[in-house]
Amino acid sequence: MTRKDEILQVSARLIREKGYVGLSMRDLAKAIGVKAASLYNHIPSKQAILAEIILHLAEDFTSQIQHVAIKSISSLDKLKQIIEHHVDLSLHHPNKLALLNNEWMHLEGQSLADFKTMRNQYEEQLRQIINQGKANNELKALHTELVLFSLLSTLRNLNVWIKKRGSIPAEQLKNELHQVLLNGIS
Amino acid sequence: MTRKDEILQVSARLIREKGYVGLSMRDLAKAIGVKAASLYNHIPSKQAILAEIILHLAEDFTSQIQHVAIKSISSLDKLKQIIEHHVDLSLHHPNKLALLNNEWMHLEGQSLADFKTMRNQYEEQLRQIINQGKANNELKALHTELVLFSLLSTLRNLNVWIKKRGSIPAEQLKNELHQVLLNGIS
DNA sequence: GTCTATAGACAGATAGAC
């Protein structure tokens, strides 16, 4: 792992704990074991750390849902693959996902605009999949926005909860989550 | 509305936008129309603003769920009343709820300990209601923690989405949300 | 109850030695 990767990884953990504004470059440097000035040989600014972490993840989500959307499978199978992708990323990058969810408002300029564009694209793709499912009678005739919101709320919070899941293996987690989200609990 | 109430209300809106650390007392004072030093005639510190907003809401949630838990009604009806309370608070105090969800880690000392205690109590009460529902065959035999997590994820994100709900009246929102969360979407 | 002025700490970032 390069020093730059180390900076990004440690930054994600510390920003998750202290918030973007609450983390100082001195604290970050101390956690890595160098002086603050040395960080600037690897990254141009504090803002660039946040932008790189968030935009990289946002691009991953966007390309995945576009890849799923054009497949010739049922809407329910599309939703299943989207859920699985959220589980996989939540397992492997929980800290970076926390930044995507909670620190994006500290992005500036073009980075903030790009993030908003990708977020809107993601929600629009998911909205279309839900509407297709309703048209095919795969999904109930509920408010699309309510279904979209409920799904995304649970998926975007997976990173908070996934480390406390205890003994549930990843595959079983995906199956039960799929059942809870699509078939309900009662 | 007293000046102190005005400070709390404006603080909630600005902290939601900029984060607790990102909001300066100068910015807060300017939004209210006074100088920063004048704020300290109404509140003892910046930290006290955050603590008062968050702990007040946490006490509201805790007392409500304890009130519901001891009722002689079905587990499904208990869940319905809990969902309705989240909707009501999300409609009336969206900014303060955002702080409860996203800024609690900036609490310090006894305030932070009290918050964590109340949050654990809330989750434990909800866990018991879910387990009762499973024992009564009102709820499916799914992982309790997964059901708890999914429910709370959606309920705690209501404040983000509720202002975009458009034309859905509050009563209809409660009914559809109840259906989505308990009966599923497919 | 609001103001001006300021104390004292800490922020992001840069210059230049090694």
Add this chain to the structure above:
DNA sequence: GTCTATCTGTCTATAGAC
């Protein structure tokens, strides 16, 4: 690539006049 030293600005909070 890391360091020391430092610039320049902002932060919370207080003192004391009005």
